[in-house]
Amino acid sequence: MTKESHPYLIVLLAAVIAVTPLAVDMYLPAMPAIAHDLDAHIGSVQQSLSIFLAAYAAGMLLFGPLADSLGRRPLAIFGLTGFTLCSILLAFVDDISHFLVLRALQAFCGAAATVVVPGIVRHLYQEHTAKGMSYLSMIMMLAPLLAPSIGSAILLVSDWRSIFIVLTIYAALIFALVWKWLPEISKPIINPTDDPSIADQPKAAGNFFSGYKVVFSNPLARPLITSMMFGSFSFFCFITAVSFIYIKYFGVSEQMFSLLFGANVICLMLANFINSRLVTRYGSLRMLRAGLLVAVISAVLLCVFNFFGLNIWFSVFSIAPLMGGLTLISTNTDALIIMKFPHNSGTATAVTGTLRFGSGAFAGPLLAYFYTGTAMPFSLLMLSGVIGVIACQLWYAFNEKKLHPATE
Known part of the structure; x- marks a missing residue:
C-alpha cells in the first residue's frame, strides 16, 4: 500500500481527524440555546468543552497502544461507529447530565478514530512523513475555520439539535468511506533513510505500558x-x-x-x-x-x-x-x-x-x-x-x- 494507491486517501485521513474540531467548534455558537433548552446553567454547558477535551486525551492514552496491537482499521471503524451513535443521541438528549456524559463518550470514541491516522501517514509516506503530515494539517485546518460558521448557519434555520444531526451525517459518511478505502497496516516499513537508531528497534512486548x-x-x-x-x-x-x-x-x-x-x-x-x-x-x-x-x-x-x-x-x-x-x-x-x-x-x-x-x-x-x-x-x-x-x-x-x- 502506497500513497498512490488511492489519490484521495490523505483527504480521507484529514476528514477522520476533522471529527474532533468539528465536534468542538460547531456547537460553540449554540451554548446559550443549549443551556436554555436543557434548563441548565451556562457554566455547565461550557464545562462540556473541558469534559470533551479530557475524555479525548484519556481515549488517546488508551487507544494509542491498542492501535499498535489490534490494528488501525478496526479501531477507526469502532471509533467512528461510537462517535456516530453518540452524536445522534446528543440530538435527542433532554437533560444536562446526559448531555455531559454523551459528550465524554463522543470524545472518547473520536479518539479511537483519530489516534490511528498519524501511523497510517507514516506508513504511506515513510521518510517523507512530514510532507504527509503537512498535507493532512492543511486540509484538516478547514474544520476549525468553517465549523463555527456552519454552527451559526444551522442555528439560523433550525435549533441546536440539528448541529448534532449534521455531525451524525458527517460521521456516518466518513464511516462508509473508511469502511471502503482505509487500508490496514500489516507491519511497519523501516527505510534505510530513517534514523539508524530505529533500524533494529523491537516491537514493544509485555504489558499495556510497554x-x-x-x-x-x-x-x-x-x-x-x-x-x-x-x-x-x-x-x-x-x-x-x-x-x-x-x-x-x-x-x-x-x-x-x-x-x-x-x-x-x-x-x-x-x-x-x-x-x-x-x-x-x-x-x-x-x-x-x-x-x-x-x-x-x-x-x-x-x-x-x-x-x-x-x-x-x-x-x-x-x-x-x-x-x-x-x-x-x-x-x-x-x-x-x-x-x-x-x-x-x-x-x-x-x-x-x-x-x-x-x-x-x-x-x-x-x-x-x-x-x-x-x-x-x-x-x-x-x-x-x-x-x-x-x-x-x-x-x-x-x-x-x-x-x-x-x-x-
Whole structure:
C-alpha cells in the first residue's frame, strides 16, 4: 500500500481527524440555546468543552497502544461507529447530565478514530512523513475555520439539535468511506533513510505500558516531545487570549474578530503548504528550526509592539508569522517523533496528543494569574513557550552529538 494507491486517501485521513474540531467548534455558537433548552446553567454547558477535551486525551492514552496491537482499521471503524451513535443521541438528549456524559463518550470514541491516522501517514509516506503530515494539517485546518460558521448557519434555520444531526451525517459518511478505502497496516516499513537508531528497534512486548516505555526511553524523542509541548503552550496561549486581546483590549467588533481569526487559520494552512513543498528537500529538522527562527523573531516583535502600546495592526502582523512558525514546529516535530517509532506509532501519537492538550491546559491559568488588562502577559507567555522550544532543540543537538559523535 502506497500513497498512490488511492489519490484521495490523505483527504480521507484529514476528514477522520476533522471529527474532533468539528465536534468542538460547531456547537460553540449554540451554548446559550443549549443551556436554555436543557434548563441548565451556562457554566455547565461550557464545562462540556473541558469534559470533551479530557475524555479525548484519556481515549488517546488508551487507544494509542491498542492501535499498535489490534490494528488501525478496526479501531477507526469502532471509533467512528461510537462517535456516530453518540452524536445522534446528543440530538435527542433532554437533560444536562446526559448531555455531559454523551459528550465524554463522543470524545472518547473520536479518539479511537483519530489516534490511528498519524501511523497510517507514516506508513504511506515513510521518510517523507512530514510532507504527509503537512498535507493532512492543511486540509484538516478547514474544520476549525468553517465549523463555527456552519454552527451559526444551522442555528439560523433550525435549533441546536440539528448541529448534532449534521455531525451524525458527517460521521456516518466518513464511516462508509473508511469502511471502503482505509487500508490496514500489516507491519511497519523501516527505510534505510530513517534514523539508524530505529533500524533494529523491537516491537514493544509485555504489558499495556510497554509501548510508553519504548517512547519515553528514546533519548532523541524526549527533547522532541518537550519541544512539541512548549510550542503547543504558545499556540494555546493565542487560542485562549485572542478574543480578549482583539475584542476587549483593541476594541474590534465581533465581525472583524472573525476575519482576523480566519486570517490566522489561513496562515496556518499556508505554513503547512510551504512545508509540504520544501520538507523533502531540506528535511523535517531544518524546517522545524526555520519555523523556530520565524517564531522567535515574531514573538520578540510582538512583545516590543505591545510594550510600547502600538495599535492592533502591529500585533496582527507579528502574530500571523508567529502562528506560521509554530505550525512548522508542530508539524515537523510530530513527523520526527512518529518516524522514530515504526512499531509504536499509535503509542507515540497518544503521547504527543495527550501532552499537547495537557501543556495547552496551563495557558488559561497562567494567563489569568498574570492578567494585567493589557496584551503584555499574552505576549510574554507566547515568547516563553518559544524560548522553551529553543532549549529543547539545544538538548536534542546535545543528545544527537552524544549518540552520533562522527556526524558532522
